[in-house]
Amino acid sequence: MGMKDQLNPQGELSERVRTQFYIDGRWCDARSAERLELVSPITENVILTVPGGCAEDMSAAVDAARRAFDTGPWPRMAPSERAQVLRRIGQAIAVRQELFARVWTAQVGATIGFTTMFSSLIPGYYDYYASLADHYAFEDVRKTAQGHARVVREPVGACALILPWNAPLILLSQKLAAGLFAGCTFVVKPSPETPLDALILAECAEEAGLPPGVLNIVPAGREAGDALIRDPRIDKVSFTGSTDAGRHIGAVCASRIARCSLELGGKSAAIICEDADLQTALGTIVPFAMPFSGQICFSQTRVLVPQSRHDEILDAYVEAVGHIRLGDPWDTATTMGPLSMGRQRDRVLSYIEKGRGEGARLVKGGGTGGFNQGYFVEPTIFDRVTPDMVIAQEEIFGPVVSILTYSNEEEAVAIANNSQFGLSGTVFSKDVGRAESIARRVRTGNISINGLQIDPSVPFGGFKQSGIGREGGVEGLEVFLEPKAIYFPA
Incomplete structure (x- = not known):
C-alpha cells in the first residue's frame, strides 16, 4: 500500500529521550542491557530501540521519589506554589503539542487528526488542578464534644503510575496533574510499547522547574513493573489498563495494604430510544467506537436499539460506518488507522470468529481490509447479538460493535447493566428528562445524554x-490525599 513511517526519531526527539531514563532530576543510563523495540503498527518495522528498565532502575527511581517526598520541598510547598509549576508544565506540553501528536500516531497508529485533537486537550488537566489552588480546602475545622478538630488533607506519598499503551500522555496527565497538585512524588512506568510520551513529558517538567525526584520515568516490561508495585517504599499505585492486570495489581497492593486506584476495562452501552434523533446518535456512536480502531476504554461497543426501529437504525449505522476511511494514519483524509500491535490484531480477529461461531450476523467488515502490511482490521458490525454472547460481554478493544435489540425501557436498562463492566455509556432521546431517568438506572461511572x-x-x-477510584475533578485529587484529624481541647 506504499505507507511509510513519518516520525524521524533522530531528528525530532532529543538524544536523552531516545537513550536514557529520567531519575532524581537527572537523565541517566540504564543499569541493564534490556532494550525495547518500538514497532510501527503502520509498516511493522522497528522505528526505534530504547533502553528498558530493570528492577535496579526501578529501585533507584523509587529511592528518588521517596527521598523527594520525605525530605524534599515539593510536599511542603503551598498549593499555590505547586499550581504555578503545574501551569508551566501545561505550557511546555502545549509548545510540544505537534510532537506529542506525531509520537502518538507513530507508536500506536491513531490517525494524526485524532491525536492532534486530543493532544490539544492535555494542558487542560494541569490548568484545572492548578485552578483548585484558589478554593480547594486542604484543611477544615469541625466542632467536637470537647473542643474542635482540624481535618488536614495530606499527600498520600510516593506513588507508582503504571500506564497502558493506547493513550499514554492523556492517561498519565489525568493522574499526574492531580497527584502533583496534592504534593505527591512519582515513579512512572510507561508501557514498553509506548515509552516516548512520558520521557518527553519529563523534559517539560524539568523546564517547568519541578524539583528533583518528584517525577521519575522508567519505561519497562512486566518484571520491573512487578518490582515497582511490590516495593514497600511505594505508598500508592495508580494503574490504567486491562481488568486482568488490574486484578493482579490490586491483589499485590492489598497484600501490603498499599493504596491503589484502578481504571480498567469497559463494555459500554449506547441506548438509542424510540424517539432519538438518528443523526445525533450516529454522530456520537460512530466516532467513539471506531476512529482509534476501538482502542479506547470508553468505546460505545454495544448499541441497543428498539425493535420498532431496528432495520432503520441498522441500515443508517452500516451506511455511516461505510464512510470510515481505513488506511495510512499520517494521511489527513484517513479516519481509521491500524490496531496498535500484531497481537492486538490477532485478538480482535479471534473475537470476530467467536461472534460468527455464536450465531451473530456479520453485516459489515470482519477482515483486514486487503492490507498486506500494518495491523489493520476493518470496521466491523454484528447484528442479532444476544446479551450472553462473548462479543457482547468481553472487551474486544477493537473496531467491533454489537447491535442488540430491546422491546421496552426496562429491558434496555437490564441489557446495559448485564455486564461485568460499568465505565461509560450514552443515552439518545429527544426527551432529555426521559434520557436522564434511563441514565440514572444504568450502573456506570460516566454516562452522557445525546x-x-x-x-x-x-x-x-x-x-x-471497570475499576476503583476516580480520575478528574476534585474526586481525582482526593485519591492522592490522606485525611488526618488533629483534635484540640476546648
Missing part, C-alpha cells in the same frame, strides 16, 4: 470491574 463528553473537572472511572 453526545459523549469527558472534562477535567468531572470524575472519570468505573463501577464493578
